[in-house]
Amino acid sequence: MAEVNTRKAYREAQEKEQHAARAREAKRVEVEKDYARKTKGKPEIKNARFDEVTFRKVNSLKKRLNWAIGIVLGLLVIVFLVLYFG
Structure with a gap:
């Protein structure tokens, strides 16, 4: 109980x-x-240095991204033209 x-x-x-x-x-x-x-007053400082390999990888990715953006914009223009004039 x-x-x-x-x-x-x-x-x-x-x-x-x-x-x-x-x-x-x-x-x-x-x-x-x-x-x-x-x-307080002791912020952690991260190492912001890039070594040569990282620098090359970043530049390669920048180029790929720029190409991808350009292709997408080009395709958008083509679709717009087809829809507008087609």
């Missing part, structure tokens, strides 16, 4: 849970503030 709680016992249990939740939240906020203070 389930244990029967009185209203007073239930309220006390609820208050304990709320107090524990507030304490956890306060600790979490304090830890976050402490972390923010420690990491």
